[in-house]
Amino acid sequence: MYILSSTTNASNFVTGVDKAFMIIMGISFVFLIGLTFTMLYFIYKYNRKKNPVATQIEGSTKLEIIWTVIPTILVLVMFYYGWAGWAPMRNAPKDSFNIQVTGRMWNYTFQYENGKTTDTLFVPMNKAVKLKLISMDVIHGFFIPAFRIKEDVVPGREKSAWFIAQREGLFELFCSEYCGLDHSYMYTYVKVMPEQKFKAWYVDTTKHVDVAAVESPTANGKRIMKNIGCFACHTVDGNKLVGPSFKGIYGHKVTVTTGGNDREVTVDDEYIKKSIYDPNADVVKGYNKGLMQPYVGQLSEDDIKQITEYLKTLK
Amino acid sequence: MQTAAQIPHDVSYLDYKGKYKGIFAWIFSTDHKRIALLYMFSMMTLFLVGVALGLAMKLELIAPGRTIMGPQSYNAVFTVHGVIMIFMIVIPGLPAVFGNFMLPIMIGAKDVAFPKLNLLSWYIYVLGALLVIASVLFGNGIPDTGWTFYAPYSFKTGTNLLPAIFGAFVLGFSSILTGLNFIVTIHRMRAPGMTWFKMPLFPWSLYGTAWIQLLATPVVGITLVLVSLERIFGIGVFDPTLGGDPVLYQHLFWIYSHPAVYVMILPAMGAISEIIPTFSQKHIFGYKAIIASTLAIAFVGYFVWGHHMFTSGMSGTAQYTFSILTFIVAIPSAIKVFNWISTMHKGSINPDIPFLWAVTFIFVFMIGGFSGLVLGALATNVYVHDTAFVVAHFHFIVFGGVGFAFFGAIHYWYPKMFGRMYDKAWAKMGWAFFTVGFLTLYSPMFYLGMMGMPRRYYDYLPEFHAANILSSLGSWVMAFGLVIVIINLFRSAKNGPIAPMDPWHGKTLEWTVPSPPPVENFDEIPVYGEKDGPYNY
Numbered sequence: 141m142y143i144l145s146s147t148t149n150a151s152n153f154v155t156g157v158d159k160a161f162m163i164i165m166g167i168s169f170v171f172l173i174g175l176t177f178t179m180l181y182f183i184y185k186y187n188r189k190k191n192p193v194a195t196q197i198e199g200s201t202k203l204e205i206i207w208t209v210i211p212t213i214l215v216l217v218m219f220y221y222g223w224a225g226w227a228p229m230r231n232a233p234k235d236s237f238n239i240q241v242t243g244r245m246w247n248y249t250f251q252y253e254n255g256k257t258t259d260t261l262f263v264p265m266n267k268a269v270k271l272k273l274i275s276m277d278v279i280h281g282f283f284i285p286a287f288r289i290k291e292d293v294v295p296g297r298e299k300s301a302w303f304i305a306q307r308e309g310l311f312e313l314f315c316s317e318y319c320g321l322d323h324s325y326m327y328t329y330v331k332v333m334p335e336q337k338f339k340a341w342y343v344d345t346t347k348h349v350d351v352a353a354v355e356s357p358t359a360n361g362k363r364i365m366k367n368i369g370c371f372a373c374h375t376v377d378g379n380k381l382v383g384p385s386f387k388g389i390y391g392h393k394v395t396v397t398t399g400g401n402d403r404e405v406t407v408d409d410e411y412i413k414k415s416i417y418d419p420n421a422d423v424v425k426g427y428n429k430g431l432m433q434p435y436v437g438q439l440s441e442d443d444i445k446q447i448t449e450y451l452k453t454l455k
Numbered sequence: 456m457q458t459a460a461q462i463p464h465d466v467s468y469l470d471y472k473g474k475y476k477g478i479f480a481w482i483f484s485t486d487h488k489r490i491a492l493l494y495m496f497s498m499m500t501l502f503l504v505g506v507a508l509g510l511a512m513k514l515e516l517i518a519p520g521r522t523i524m525g526p527q528s529y530n531a532v533f534t535v536h537g538v539i540m541i542f543m544i545v546i547p548g549l550p551a552v553f554g555n556f557m558l559p560i561m562i563g564a565k566d567v568a569f570p571k572l573n574l575l576s577w578y579i580y581v582l583g584a585l586l587v588i589a590s591v592l593f594g595n596g597i598p599d600t601g602w603t604f605y606a607p608y609s610f611k612t613g614t615n616l617l618p619a620i621f622g623a624f625v626l627g628f629s630s631i632l633t634g635l636n637f638i639v640t641i642h643r644m645r646a647p648g649m650t651w652f653k654m655p656l657f658p659w660s661l662y663g664t665a666w667i668q669l670l671a672t673p674v675v676g677i678t679l680v681l682v683s684l685e686r687i688f689g690i691g692v693f694d695p696t697l698g699g700d701p702v703l704y705q706h707l708f709w710i711y712s713h714p715a716v717y718v719m720i721l722p723a724m725g726a727i728s729e730i731i732p733t734f735s736q737k738h739i740f741g742y743k744a745i746i747a748s749t750l751a752i753a754f755v756g757y758f759v760w761g762h763h764m765f766t767s768g769m770s771g772t773a774q775y776t777f778s779i780l781t782f783i784v785a786i787p788s789a790i791k792v793f794n795w796i797s798t799m800h801k802g803s804i805n806p807d808i809p810f811l812w813a814v815t816f817i818f819v820f821m822i823g824g825f826s827g828l829v830l831g832a833l834a835t836n837v838y839v840h841d842t843a844f845v846v847a848h849f850h851f852i853v854f855g856g857v858g859f860a861f862f863g864a865i866h867y868w869y870p871k872m873f874g875r876m877y878d879k880a881w882a883k884m885g886w887a888f889f890t891v892g893f894l895t896l897y898s899p900m901f902y903l904g905m906m907g908m909p910r911r912y913y914d915y916l917p918e919f920h921a922a923n924i925l926s927s928l929g930s931w932v933m934a935f936g937l938v939i940v941i942i943n944l945f946r947s948a949k950n951g952p953i954a955p956m957d958p959w960h961g962k963t964l965e966w967t968v969p970s971p972p973p974v975e976n977f978d979e980i981p982v983y984g985e986k987d988g989p990y991n992y
């Protein structure tokens with residue numbers, strides 16, 4: 141639908157990319173249909189019943205040259221349009237609006253310069269937006285089909301992407317690079333708002349995230365965990381996912397492996413903090429090391445306090 | 456030309472009784488023809504497993520949400536499916552089966568240059584396959600990285616990845632040794648008078664392929680060793696948390712795996728270049744142009760790997776250089792298509808079963824190739840990379856290309872290999888179902904990719920539903936066709952009517968020996984005279 145209704149022009153790249161599509165696919169269809177029908181015609185016309193004796197022809201240098209040169213010219217035309225539609229994606233204008241995108245298994249979060257953090261990408265219309273792409277664990281793919289942009293989010297590398305959204309609305313944002321269990325659930329939305337509306341939303345820092353309202357410390361903890369994606373790996377109902385369930389976790393004993401030795405610990409505030417800041421130090425028995433990433437710098441001590449409050453309520 | 460047609464009743468390779476009995480007469484045989492069949496049966500078994508996994512995925516995707524399995528299983532299924540299909544089916548592919556069987560006969564030799572090495576290659580192949588199977592059956596969890604084993608996920612996953620990687624590594628040696636064997640065979644063992652430019656096109660394609668196998672496979676071997684060392688000892692080449700670079704992994708992986716695509720497709724093209732002239736009873740059009748394009752593909756194919764990485768982060772210059780080279784490598788493939796179609800012009804065409812497969816090959820190969828142009832251009836690649844579009848593209852090329860050519864080749868050489876003919880009515884029906892199913896299965900994936908559906912997706916948004924239903928239905932039709940084709944071939948090997956020496960009136964040397972060929976192929980090595988040629992009808 142995106143391609144088919146390319147007139148929607150949701151971003152500044154749509155025209156260039158779709159033009160390349162049209163030219164490449166147009167030429168391809170002409171050749172595909174032309175060659176297929178030529179082939180079928182030959183099979184019909186020179187069927188052995190009609191033409192019992194073949195005429196031996198070994199080749200033709202002239203034809204070989206023609207069908208080398210013409211396709212070469214055509215593919216160079218295709219190359220040109222491919223390049224022309226892509227070149228503007230390389231460099232963002234200097235005055236772009238900056239947003240940091242953090243990908244992790246299996247969600248994206250978006251951080252704005254004023255400290256706002258969201259799990260939906262809010263952007264102003266008709267303004268260049270530059271995204272800094274950061275991965276906390278494995279490679280993810282940042283893909284907004286309607287905008288025609290895609291860029292891998294590679295751990296250890298700072299990458300970026302940019303666009304100018306030209307249409308108000310909600311557009312899908314996928315993870316396009318396979319990243320493990322819930323890769324197909326690692327999607328969210330881009331919400332494009334007219335600049336005025338966006339400004340109003342942006343300056344309103346009373347609401348940390350506009351998805352859920354802040355009520356009590358426990359609700360707050362739940363909201364933080366939801367936005368940052370803990371529930372991709374943990375449940376609250378006793379079922380195991382990638383990590384242990386949080387049901388009844390607080391105050392209970394767990395067996396953990398620390399540097400190769402098993403030991404038993406009681407889950408308290410300190411343990412939870414350590415599990416979040418340095419999850420691979422004590423690994424819960426029966427689970428794999430290295431899956432949960434340290435959240436240092438992403439969750440403040442205050443955030444963790446709120447999370448702990450919430451975990452206490454899960455009996 | 457002196458042919459070996461007058462050989463008295465020598466024992467056929469199928470009936471020959473050597474010092475071993477039963478199955479050992481096969482697995483200890485160094486006869487290139489028996490080894491070819493060993494490969495064929497082992498590959499057929501693995502192929503059916505791969506197909507079953509493919510069908511399971513399609514069933515899962517028939518509706519959003521969970522249908523028959525959870526996400527962990529789905530990820531394991533596409534990984535094992537990909538590993539089997541790529542490393543065990545299409546890379547050994549036509550060379551292992553038809554190359555082994557036909558190459559010596561087509562160039563007038565009694566066997567390949569190193570028959571024992573040839574058998575060893577098959578042992579290595581089996582060992583590699585067993586290792587991969589072990590990774591599925593034992594250990595804590597089936598590998599779930601995708602067949603590409605991308606870092607750093609391949610270090611993070613808790614699944615039993617090492618045996619699978621080691622299996623792929625071992626399979627590489629089988630490929631290298633087969634390539635080496637073929638290169639020496641072609642250089643040293645052509646019949647007297649068969650100059651390079653009198654050699655048929657299938658051996659030519661094997662020659663181009665063999666060089667890629669020999670030169671490119673070690674790169675992936677070393678890469679897989681590095682991954683293993685990193686997983687075991689944490690040496691820090693690819694893992695960013697240890698100071699490594701995951702994009703380096705992708706470069707090393709694709710430096711092999713792109714040329715590997717040509718390892719798959721070149722022999723397929725070679726088989727088509729034999730079938731088309733035989734069924735048109737006409738000299739192949741542009742013999743030298745086809746050879747030149749084979750060599751050009753083998754050479755330029757080394758320099759296009761970056762087109763798999765346009766979104767991973769390369770310099771702009773690298774990106775458009777890879778893009779332009781990708782377009783250049785498309786030209787020789789186009790030249791081949793033009794020459795095949797011109798061969799039909801003014802021919803005397805017998806649209807028999809092998810020819811039907813060959814023509815459908817050309818059709819699906821063109822679709823695969825044209826979609827490759829979309830992937831070669833930068834702007835469009837960025838959009839469809841890692842979407843269902845790519846899945847459609849490579850199934851059209853590797854499954855459409857190699858698969859249709861393989862079935863074309865088996866129906867073409869079957870009477871020679873088994874001395875019997877299959878049932879043509881069933882064969883035609885199998886082909887029809889297979890073709891219709893194939894197109895229904897994969898065409899919707901182009902559309903899904905254009906809509907923006909990423910690949911390796913266990914679940915999808917409702918807007919992708921309709922096309923996925925169609926695709927899943929197609930998979931059943933195709934599977935039905937496949938069953939017909941395989942059963943027909945199996946039954947006919949015992950019960951089919953006895954095939955003559957030269958059922959299709961071919962001109963290459965394999966049609967001058969009895970069907971099935973005797974153990975040593977030729978009583979007397981044939982001699983190519985001035986006027987002889989593989990396509991002189």
Ligand code: HEM
Nearest residue numbers: 506509510512533537540545601602853854910911912930
């Ligand atoms: C019955 C036949 C087949 C069916 C139904 C089938 C279906 C599929 C499906 C549904 C996927 C997963 C796409 C995704 O979610 O990303 C897939 C992936 C794949 N298939 Fe097939 N396929 C078949 C035959 C083949 C053959 C013959 C080959 C050999 C070339 C092949 C090679 C691959 C590869 C390499 C992948 C990618 C795996 C990965 O992403 O790691 N398939 N196939």
Ligand SMILES: [Cu+2]
Nearest residue numbers: 315317319323
């Ligand atoms: Cu992902």
Ligand SMILES: [Cu+2]
Nearest residue numbers: 713759760763
């Ligand atoms: Cu490639």
